[in-house]
Amino acid sequence: MLDIKFIRENKEAVKQNIANRQMSVDIDKLLDLDEQRRTLLTQIETLRAEQNKASEDISKEKHTEAKESKIKKTKEVKEKISSSEPLLADIEKEYEELLRQVPNMLQPGVPVGKNEAENVVLREVGDKLILDFKIRDYMEIAQIHDLIDTERGAKVSGSRFGYLKGAAAILEFSLFKFAMDFLTREGFVPVIPPVMIKSSAMAAMGYIDTEDDRQERYFFPEDDLYLVGTSEQSIGPMHADEIIGEKDLPCRYVSFSTCFRREAGSYGKDTKGILRTHQFDKLEMFSFCRPEDSVKEHKFFVSLEEKLMQQLELPYRVVQLCSADFARPSSSTIDIETWFPGENKYRETHSSSNCTDFQARRLNIRYKNKKTGKLEFVHMLNGTAFSQRPILAILENYQKKDGSVEIPEVLQKLCGFKKISRA
């Protein structure tokens, strides 16, 4: 959520920002509602001041008759207040609904574009394998070693579910353990969070503000609980309504969770395999930091992601997403796409966003600025350490002519084997 004062003072910039993000929110209407709201609020508060004074006066009045007449008069003021209140409530409801839909301001330097085709590749790192045999995709390799079972996944749970088995299951634990250790050394606090969160928490994180948002989430109405799409949604609200000490910033977490997504808008996309499923595991980095540090922190996150990728020796490229291609809470998002030789394509495996104070404002997470002595909202960032997708990338990039798969060196010890080959 943006600060309404900011919107009032930067009307044109906010409008341009919405246009750049290929969204539509009626800012003129929002400001009109804001105006109405403030006028009415002032009226009601003036009446309430009058009422408070009158009540005090009544408490001092000794004569019964005089008291009665004063009470009668005060009743009239009360009526006036209670007739205006529902109107204010209506205006506020509409106002808030609209305000919530305004996306975060873009960070300077974010390329303006109409769709993902206008994303900007910042750099490519690592050598793509040159293989002298017919390259298999990860599903073909999985079939050889019985690593992924989507047929039974469909039987038990429906489409876009799968079983990760055997060496692939071991590989997942090893991958996460490897990244967890690496990030713990960097000062991240390891967390295993709840994967079900209250609707208030989900709303504050900015992921159910529009109908499209809500369609993407799994929701249990009887319990008023949402399944998280990423543990970011569970870690952010952890410090809601708290004041974090400036000395404790940046406050960094590395969090493991299963993620649940309905994939509502992706019918027909990646239907084969488990690149896009309703349920997957992910290790996520999260940071609460001082506003002046968030740009630096964002770069730090990307640098950590790259270090992890380089240790796995997977070829990848770093992509700065253009204005139209990332979520409302983010001010800038940088993805890492890993090379999948079986598809002859880069595929998104990591995503890192600087959400500035957009989520902190609604979650009410602040810190005391020593210099100004004032309470200010923290900035919040999230980024992928690893998800399950890199496992698939390992299968494709480390495949051998005979169909076996070498294990990246850094994972060999953790896995307990160096190669996946036919038993």
Add this chain to the structure above:
RNA sequence: GGUGGGAUGCCUGAGCGGUUUAAAGGGCCGGUCUUGAAAACCGGUGUCCCGAUUGAUCGGGACCGUGAGUUCGAAUCUCACUCCCACCGCCA
């Protein structure tokens, strides 16, 4: 799931219709004293919203778990909900 108790400021804790601008103690910050520290003493100690001057200011409103209600007036009374604690039941 059942029964009982509870939720008040940074913390402990009093208040159970109008001298509450929320007692008292502790903590914290500032000051006096001191070579320095401690002790003692004095003063201060929230957040959010609206408006005016827009400087560190002033006026008004809201906030005692959350939401409704009763009343001229609610921390205080009524109802619902949430959470916490204890015991019982069940359980990885």
